[in-house]
Amino acid sequence: MKSHGYRIVPVNPNETEVLGEKAYARLEDVPEKIDLVDIFRRSEEASTHVDEAIRIGARAVWMQEGVIDLQAAARAQTAGLQVVVDRCILKEHLHYRR
Secondary structure: OHHHOOOOOOEOOOOOEEOOEEOEOOHHHOOOOOOEEEEOOOHHHHHHHHHHHHHHOOOEEEEOOOOOOHHHHHHHHHOOOEEEOOOOHHHHHHHHHO
């Protein structure tokens, strides 16, 4: 996605830099507005990150292929976020660029 012009702000407590970008331990640590939270975690961990996305006022949550938590998705929708579950953002981007 970065090669397609999207800015990626990595959030990972185990990293200090990813893809040449400073990594933050938590979403709340990112000093700028986040539009989309893309979740690359096990399904049982998605709920925590959805709640963080709601707290920071993100506009959308995207759970990657294999990441499924319908209760967390419903919470995000109720909070006004757009939600995608179990889809690859790169595959979708390439599909719609045609």
